Amino acid sequence: MAVNILIMIYKSRFTKFHYESREIDYLKGYCKVKILDLSELLKEKKEIQRKKIDTDEVLEIKSFLDLNKYFKTTYSQKKNIYVINFIEYPESIKDIIFFCILRYYKYKSNFILIRNNNPGHIREEKLLGNSNPVIRVLKTSTSSKELYLRMKSFTYGLLLKIIRCKEDYEFLAGSDWDISEKNNKVKKIYGHSIDYSRHLREPPRILQRKKNYAVFLDNPSPNQIGDASLSGWKIYATGQKYYPSLRNFFDYIEYNFDINILISGHIKTEYPVKLEIFGNRNIIYGETKDLIYNSIMILNRASTAVGYAMLYSKPIIYLYSDEIKNDIHDMNTINNFQLATGGDIVNIDDYQTWPKFIPDINLDKSEEYIRRCMSTCKNKGPNYKVFIKEIMGN
Numbered sequence: 001m002a003v004n005i006l007i008m009i010y011k012s013r014f015t016k017f018h019y020e021s022r023e024i025d026y027l028k029g030y031c032k033v034k035i036l037d038l039s040e041l042l043k044e045k046k047e048i049q050r051k052k053i054d055t056d057e058v059l060e061i062k063s064f065l066d067l068n069k070y071f072k073t074t075y076s077q078k079k080n081i082y083v084i085n086f087i088e089y090p091e092s093i094k095d096i097i098f099f100c101i102l103r104y105y106k107y108k109s110n111f112i113l114i115r116n117n118n119p120g121h122i123r124e125e126k127l128l129g130n131s132n133p134v135i136r137v138l139k140t141s142t143s144s145k146e147l148y149l150r151m152k153s154f155t156y157g158l159l160l161k162i163i164r165c166k167e168d169y170e171f172l173a174g175s176d177w178d179i180s181e182k183n184n185k186v187k188k189i190y191g192h193s194i195d196y197s198r199h200l201r202e203p204p205r206i207l208q209r210k211k212n213y214a215v216f217l218d219n220p221s222p223n224q225i226g227d228a229s230l231s232g233w234k235i236y237a238t239g240q241k242y243y244p245s246l247r248n249f250f251d252y253i254e255y256n257f258d259i260n261i262l263i264s265g266h267i268k269t270e271y272p273v274k275l276e277i278f279g280n281r282n283i284i285y286g287e288t289k290d291l292i293y294n295s296i297m298i299l300n301r302a303s304t305a306v307g308y309a310m311l312y313s314k315p316i317i318y319l320y321s322d323e324i325k326n327d328i329h330d331m332n333t334i335n336n337f338q339l340a341t342g343g344d345i346v347n348i349d350d351y352q353t354w355p356k357f358i359p360d361i362n363l364d365k366s367e368e369y370i371r372r373c374m375s376t377c378k379n380k381g382p383n384y385k386v387f388i389k390e391i392m393g394n
Contacts, residue, residue: 004031004392005074007083007111009102011095013039016053017267021194023201024057026384030394031082033057036070038087042094051270067101075109082112082391084171090156091149096163103165113165114391115186118173118383120193121304122340122373142234142328169391171383174373189390195289195307196374197383204293204312213260214253215291216278217300220268223277236327241349243277245321249348250279257358259296264288264305297358302333306341307374310366315359316343322350340369 006027010018014037019025027033035058052058061067074081083102090096106113141147170186172178173193180186192200222237250261263278265271265285274280284291292298292308298316300306301324309316318334325331325347338345342362347353370378380386388394 004080004082004394005077006031006033007036007074007081008033009036009038009083009085009087011038011042011087013037013052014058015051015267019053019055019057021198023197023382023384024055026201026382027387028057030384030388031392034059034074036061036067038067038098041067042087042092042098064097064101067098071101071105071109075105075111080112080392081109082114084114084116086116089153090160091153092156096156096159099160099163103163106165112169112391113167114169114171115167116171117177118171118191118193119177119304120173120195120307120373122336122369123176123179146234171387171391173375174371175376176372178376189386190377191380191383191386192375192377193307193373194383195305196311196370198289199308199311200382202289205290207287207290207294209260209294211260212258212296213262213294214257214297214299215262215264215288215295216250217264217288217298217303217305218266218269218283219301219303220266223269234327236323236330237321238323239277241323242321245348246319247277247279249319249346249354250281252351252354253299256356257297261299262291262295264291301330302337306337307369310341310369310374313361313363313366315361316341317355317359318343318345319348320345321348340372341365 008022014035018035024033024035037052037058037060040060040062041064059070061070083106085102087095087098090099102113105111141150167186169189170180171189171191173191173196178188178190180188191197221235222239222242253259254261261281263281263283264287265283267285271283273283275283288305289308292305292314293312295314298306298309298314299319300316301319306316308314316338318338320331320334334345342360342365344355344359345353346355377386
């Protein structure tokens, strides 16, 4: 039986995507893995409940009594316990209670606590260039609900500084996220983003297609609830205007470049194989890496999956609309991504901005993006090997 116990704590529902991206099958060969799914206990926002994965590694925690019982039973086993907490910031009183329980058992059992800091995308420049967080929040909030939620989060964040227990390790990917103080006694472990680690584990497959194609990396909104609406952001894009313009743009690309467009489905959506909003083009889930590798161009609004385009040297076009250009959050993200990766920015409502040629590839930007956002240690193996070797010492 494995001596080490690895606990991962999630606030969102733990799905097949999480299972694969956190390399659970690989980690199970070295330690006992347990996923604590706290989605039923801590959820406060209304969201689309994605299908949970049915596996023995996942334990659904529905009360603080259940959480306390699990920690108490686990630390009494006198084994080496490693905890990765994926709940970074508190958003409610329940979250604060969770952090208090975590702190209590951290000091009672002295388990090894790891902070995961490998989001896989650029660290965006601060909006409006104002370093004062309160002023920045006031200037960039798009609705009273967003302002309320951000100020509440800011207040809880101040409280967290008091009750948060210090991590033993910080698992990093990319120089953009290597920002913690050097003298804070937290040991830094340099790994990879989820996408880069997947690239190391699973070389891309060759897909046989009758015709060259571009990939559109879908967003949940405006057709479904996304992270932005859950955060109280004013959603400027409407399905009535956005999708007809998107279909017209797709028609133009297919006709002028003599290619097809395939839709890479977002993990937070569950669409059928074809859907009218995309002009009945094929929607494909779970194959983003291979789709990008075999494509000739990437279309997106600002997806973290553009990391694969950087890895495989693919041209990128970022899309917005007349509605989206009024959205300070979306446009800031699109502009920052384009600045980091190169490529074109196109307004799908303004045909004069539509491309006449496939954008150039900037190899220097590709290397810089990989270093900044995906991996600062490309000679290392996938994340599970880095974790086992440098944290567990196996």
